[in-house]
Amino acid sequence: MVVRGFLDSNRKGCARLRGPTVDKERSLSLFVKHQFGELYSANLKHAALRLRFFSIPAGVILVLLGSILIIVHLRRSIETDWSNLAENLEPLFLLMVAFFVLIPVLALIGTQRTVRDPRTKNGFTYDVSNHGIRCEGWRVDSI
């Protein structure tokens, strides 16, 4: 661990140790014009990953509540206590459903806002190298 920490804090030394290929300048230029579908997909994946610690237990609860409600609904002969419980759980079930509906809706709203931005419509030019990423949000030839 100590050695790794030392090497990480000494990136130049690390590169010298690893040989000349690391020092070689590598760069690429990209023109990116986002499509609605891929922006929505990325926003949705991002939202799902960000909320995963809440959405996984919420999903389990949703399945359990849904199962209880279905069983009580199908078996009308079930005891009154269970029917009362099902009635009480229904608002919680609807709240969970609303939460899961809200995730794609929020992603859609965010995507629509991004797509309306004129810079997104014109596309971005990225120059990627070891120094960093240079982003031009406005292509001169498209104005």
Place this chain on the structure above:
Amino acid sequence: MNWTAFTRAREVSDAFLLYVTRDNFHLFPKRCFAPGEIDLFREIIRANLAGAKLQPVVAKS
């Protein structure tokens, strides 16, 4: 933007996401890359961004 401006990187099936903050990211769809550029892009990210979650570079035979 210097590489220090980016907090992390993630690769999904059809794109790369380079995060500036927890909720803001630059999206690089894989369809925008020429053949071979995806591996180069991965190498550059790996060299400059610690903890990037990327797919391994496929070795060429």
